[in-house]
Amino acid sequence: MDVELIINGEEKTASIPPETTLLKLLREEFYLTGAKTGCDVGDCGACTVLVDGEAVNSCLMLAGQLQGRSVETIEGLANLEDFHPLQKNFEDLGSLQCGFCGPGMILSAKQLLEENPEPTKQEIQDAIAGNLCRCTGYTKIVEAVADAAKEMREEP
Amino acid sequence: MKNGVGQPVTRKEDPKFLMGRGRYVDDIDLPDLAYGFVLRSIHANAKIRSINTSEAKALPGVIGILTGDDYVSDGLGVIHAEINPNLLKGEAIQYPHAALVREYVKCVGAPVAFVVAETQSIAKDAAEIIEIDYEILESATDLSKVRSGNTPIVWEGMKSNVSFTYGMGDAEKVAAAFSDSAHIVKSTVVNNRITTNAMEPRCSIGIFEPGEEKFTLYSSNQRPNNARQAIANEIFEISEAQLRVISPDVGGGFGMKGSFYGEDVLVLWAARKYSRPIKWNSERSESFVTDSHARDVISDCEMSFDADGKVTGLRVHADYNIGAYVAPGGSISPMWFTLLLSGVYRIPAVEVVTRCHFTNTISTAPYRGAGRPESAFILERLMDMASNQLNIDPIEIRRKNLITSDEMPYQTALMFSYDSGEFIEIMDEAVKEANWSEFEERKKESESKGKLRGIGLACYLEGAAPFNERMEIRFDSGGTVTVVAGTHSHGQGHETIYSQMVSDFLGVPYESVHLVQGDTDKVPMGRGTVGSRSITVGGSALRLASDEVIEKGKKIAGHLLEVSPEDIEFNNGTFSVAGTDKSIDITEIAKRSHTPVMWPGELGMGLEGVGVFQSGPGNFPNGCQIAEVEVDAETGKVTLENMVIVGDVGTVINPLLLGGQIHGGLTQGIGQALFEDVVYEKNGGQLLSASFQDYTMPRADDLPFYDITSHPVPTKQNPLGVKGAGETGTVGAPPAVLNAVINALQSKGVTDIEMPATPEKIWLALRKAA
Numbered sequence: 001m002d003v004e005l006i007i008n009g010e011e012k013t014a015s016i017p018p019e020t021t022l023l024k025l026l027r028e029e030f031y032l033t034g035a036k037t038g039c040d041v042g043d044c045g046a047c048t049v050l051v052d053g054e055a056v057n058s059c060l061m062l063a064g065q066l067q068g069r070s071v072e073t074i075e076g077l078a079n080l081e082d083f084h085p086l087q088k089n090f091e092d093l094g095s096l097q098c099g100f101c102g103p104g105m106i107l108s109a110k111q112l113l114e115e116n117p118e119p120t121k122q123e124i125q126d127a128i129a130g131n132l133c134r135c136t137g138y139t140k141i142v143e144a145v146a147d148a149a150k151e152m153r154e155e156p
Numbered sequence: 157m158k159n160g161v162g163q164p165v166t167r168k169e170d171p172k173f174l175m176g177r178g179r180y181v182d183d184i185d186l187p188d189l190a191y192g193f194v195l196r197s198i199h200a201n202a203k204i205r206s207i208n209t210s211e212a213k214a215l216p217g218v219i220g221i222l223t224g225d226d227y228v229s230d231g232l233g234v235i236h237a238e239i240n241p242n243l244l245k246g247e248a249i250q251y252p253h254a255a256l257v258r259e260y261v262k263c264v265g266a267p268v269a270f271v272v273a274e275t276q277s278i279a280k281d282a283a284e285i286i287e288i289d290y291e292i293l294e295s296a297t298d299l300s301k302v303r304s305g306n307t308p309i310v311w312e313g314m315k316s317n318v319s320f321t322y323g324m325g326d327a328e329k330v331a332a333a334f335s336d337s338a339h340i341v342k343s344t345v346v347n348n349r350i351t352t353n354a355m356e357p358r359c360s361i362g363i364f365e366p367g368e369e370k371f372t373l374y375s376s377n378q379r380p381n382n383a384r385q386a387i388a389n390e391i392f393e394i395s396e397a398q399l400r401v402i403s404p405d406v407g408g409g410f411g412m413k414g415s416f417y418g419e420d421v422l423v424l425w426a427a428r429k430y431s432r433p434i435k436w437n438s439e440r441s442e443s444f445v446t447d448s449h450a451r452d453v454i455s456d457c458e459m460s461f462d463a464d465g466k467v468t469g470l471r472v473h474a475d476y477n478i479g480a481y482v483a484p485g486g487s488i489s490p491m492w493f494t495l496l497l498s499g500v501y502r503i504p505a506v507e508v509v510t511r512c513h514f515t516n517t518i519s520t521a522p523y524r525g526a527g528r529p530e531s532a533f534i535l536e537r538l539m540d541m542a543s544n545q546l547n548i549d550p551i552e553i554r555r556k557n558l559i560t561s562d563e564m565p566y567q568t569a570l571m572f573s574y575d576s577g578e579f580i581e582i583m584d585e586a587v588k589e590a591n592w593s594e595f596e597e598r599k600k601e602s603e604s605k606g607k608l609r610g611i612g613l614a615c616y617l618e619g620a621a622p623f624n625e626r627m628e629i630r631f632d633s634g635g636t637v638t639v640v641a642g643t644h645s646h647g648q649g650h651e652t653i654y655s656q657m658v659s660d661f662l663g664v665p666y667e668s669v670h671l672v673q674g675d676t677d678k679v680p681m682g683r684g685t686v687g688s689r690s691i692t693v694g695g696s697a698l699r700l701a702s703d704e705v706i707e708k709g710k711k712i713a714g715h716l717l718e719v720s721p722e723d724i725e726f727n728n729g730t731f732s733v734a735g736t737d738k739s740i741d742i743t744e745i746a747k748r749s750h751t752p753v754m755w756p757g758e759l760g761m762g763l764e765g766v767g768v769f770q771s772g773p774g775n776f777p778n779g780c781q782i783a784e785v786e787v788d789a790e791t792g793k794v795t796l797e798n799m800v801i802v803g804d805v806g807t808v809i810n811p812l813l814l815g816g817q818i819h820g821g822l823t824q825g826i827g828q829a830l831f832e833d834v835v836y837e838k839n840g841g842q843l844l845s846a847s848f849q850d851y852t853m854p855r856a857d858d859l860p861f862y863d864i865t866s867h868p869v870p871t872k873q874n875p876l877g878v879k880g881a882g883e884t885g886t887v888g889a890p891p892a893v894l895n896a897v898i899n900a901l902q903s904k905g906v907t908d909i910e911m912p913a914t915p916e917k918i919w920l921a922l923r924k925a926a
Contacts, residue, residue: 019277027183028185032176033176033179033183034175034177036355036407037357037437038355039440039847040440041440043440043848043849046355073176074175077175079175087174091166091171091174094170094649094813094816096173096174096647097647097648097649097816098355098405098647099169099172099173099178099647100178100354100355100356100407102173103176122857124856125856125857126857128856129855132353132355132848132853133355133856134352134353134355134408135408135816136816136820137819137820137821137822137823137854137859138859139859142856142861
């Protein structure tokens with residue numbers, strides 16, 4: 001089947017078997033490997049991307065559902081010269097270690113900050129509770145999201 | 157110095173990861189790539205009567221199917237473990253295993269066939285129609301039954317399930333101490349089975365170049381040079397030069413990826429057989445079933461005290477579950493466990509017997525801590541039990557028995573001698589940080605809300621920094637620096653730390669330092685990253701490599717400045733002639749050292765240094781953790797309210813990265829204490845906890861922020877004064893949290909809870925006690 005969609009602001013088309021997930025579409029058709037296969041059943045959040053601004057587990061969504069919709073992946077978030085405040089604050093606090101959960105974590109946080117510019121610690125913890133991280137213990141991630149929120153409020 | 161040693165420098169690695177540009181094995185795509193899928197045993201113990209692959213082989217898209225018979229007929233070698241002869245009591249029995257089993261399957265998940273196909277889904281479809289006729293046998297999976305001897309024998313022909321026994325200490329001295337003692341505290345301490353769950357599932361790609369007769373293995377592995385050594389020599393019997401192992405970005409290892417696995421062999425073998433590059437990527441449920449598990453030890457423990465509350469002796473008779481097949485690293489946790497059972501305490505007589513049992517489960521092997529958490533858990537549970545039995549405050553009973561700083565160096569009754577540590581000072585600092593003195597008020601406040609509240613501490617020590625290590629520093633002709641590291645960073649941030657060090661040692665810009673690691677064609681030798689060794693052993697080797705660069709630099713500077721090298725001084729990147737204003741910068745020296753003609757032969761070509769550091773007895777990071785919990789007696793749910801850690805990891809190179817290491821370690825320890833448990837079905841041997849739905853990982857909303865303090869006591873065992881930092885969090889957290897939970901339940905008559913302290917267990921214990 002054919003699917004037409006927007007990925008990181010660019011119109012894309014792909015011809016794929018109907019069982020293809022969004023995660024496979026991104027990784028195998030477009031070589032966007034930032035979204036990771038951590039469990040493939042929606043438990044770990046490593047494959048999180050934004051679909052029309054909403055964080056989804058891309059391993060659970062069929063590519064066919066994306067017809068005409070807009071997908072944002074970590075690759076679309078920023079470049080080296082111009083980090084998103086989330087990326088900048090993750091860097092400042094050393095919030096990542098092995099990096100595997102990072103793309104999903106950052107995109108879950110991005111959705112939170114777009115809906116709730118002044119989240120409490122508990123709200124941040126809840127928002128990323130679907131993203132597993134084995135390295136960091138989450139403390140520095142939660143702190144970085146809070147710092148990014150503050151920065152985005154001060155310099156919108 | 158900006159970006160120098162001791163500064164909270166942000167990570168060089170981060171921009172790549174933050175943009176999603178990390179390159180893990182599964183991110184690698186190759187032309188003509190085929191996919192492998194491992195068909196695994198669904199039985200815990202069975203005889204394979206027959207395997208029929210003919211229908212599966214005929215499926216369109218299937219390239220080939222390999223079985224254990226093919227493995228034998230192709231003459232491939234087997235995987236075995238090294239058993240430490242210094243600790244071994246009696247004989248060690250191993251059943252070295254092939255990457256594909258034949259005749260018998262001895263655990264659920266044992267690899268029976270390897271299906272190679274054009275796509276992963278075709279390979280899976282083909283695997284489903286392979287017919288295997290099993291004769292199911294009785295299995296032994298539960299360690300508590302296995303240690304009592306009331307289970308079937310895993311390997312036919314053995315008299316018991318004991319594979320090997322480690323022992324240490326003096327049984328007679330302990331018996332004498334016990335007969336003279338005023339009190340004996342006795343307990344059977346259970347350390348439950350857990351699994352690593354690195355977020356990146358294991359993944360391997362095998363490539364074979366028939367022209368060069370050379371293999372390449374991409375593998376998510378912490379020790380690529382070790383993998384090359386073992387796979388080349390023991391499996392394929394080829395020269396090591398014919399195998400290149402590349403560990404690119406690795407998504408967490410924690411010891412579980414410290415050794416190679418059978419799948420690494422399968423992709424290489426199939427790549428040669430079918431002339432295609434082959435990728436195998438573990439599914440998550442497969443990770444649960446096949447990644448080595450950890451802990452799983454039950455110990456009968458007795459600790460004797462004099463009338464004053466001082467420990468006089470300790471006896472630990474432990475039983476480890478090492479699984480059906482001894483993993484390459486399968487003997488490591490029992491070794492550290494056995495060696496570290498004196499912990500931070502002055503114990504005149506210790507006897508440890510550690511029996512390692514075969515069971516019909518997947519192998520156990522190192523996971524963050526590897527034996528150290530198990531020994532610390534025993535000592536800290538016994539201390540709390542003694543506190544109750546002898547009616548001495550938990551802080552005071554520890555104070556009476558902690559080794560004091562003026563007793564250093566302290567020779568334990570086991571093997572190790574500790575060079576440094578301020579255990580009492582650290583405990584006092586933690587007690588203050590935790591505001592222990594006002595705990596009773598917080599407890600009353602919890603009680604006013606109908607909740608129970610508990611506080612618990614753990615004083616602990618671990619052994620770090622095994623083996624020697626090699627590091628190389630090379631300047632290129634443009635003056636930038638490459639560190640060729642024998643260690644392997646997979647989240648620790650070595651590129652940042654090594655850049656800080658080299659920048660400090662040689663006075664070169666931090667930005668000019670680059671890291672090469674994880675590729676055996678580029679790193680001639682190295683032992684990878686396990687056992688909290690990289691910054692201690694690797695960093696010390698880097699210091700020695702820097703010293704060699706300086707010595708060579710002095711010779712070159714002497715030549716260029718026309719003086720004897722003895723007259724050259726080196727300071728912060730500049731070589732100068734003593735007592736003059738003549739000087740030359742190290743970057744200039746590096747450029748000039750590449751002069752192609754009219755250059756003295758004795759000055760070599762280029763500027764480089766190699767350092768090898770032998771870690772000797774290693775070092776002993778230590779600390780004190782204090783946990784405070786609130787327990788809802790209605791539901792049994794524990795809320796971790798506060799977690800304090802005061803730790804001594806020696807000299808701190810980068811406090812920002814150290815914080816991350818401690819946080820992560822703590823969380824894994826807390827995970828075991830409260831949430832995580834590998835559960836095998838008692839009779840059938842099926843793994844019941846084989847998904848993130850069944851195996852509870854700590855999530856962001858389960859944990860408090862941690863209160864971390866560094867109390868550095870530099871070690872004299874290496875030139876940097878650093879101690880291991882990666883594992884301390886995991887060592888102290890389980891006993892601190894369990895002691896706090898049990899403290900909370902004590903007023904209701906509950907005296908012990910096994911890990912993990914789940915709501916169900918607590919609820920049942922409270923009902924039973926009432």
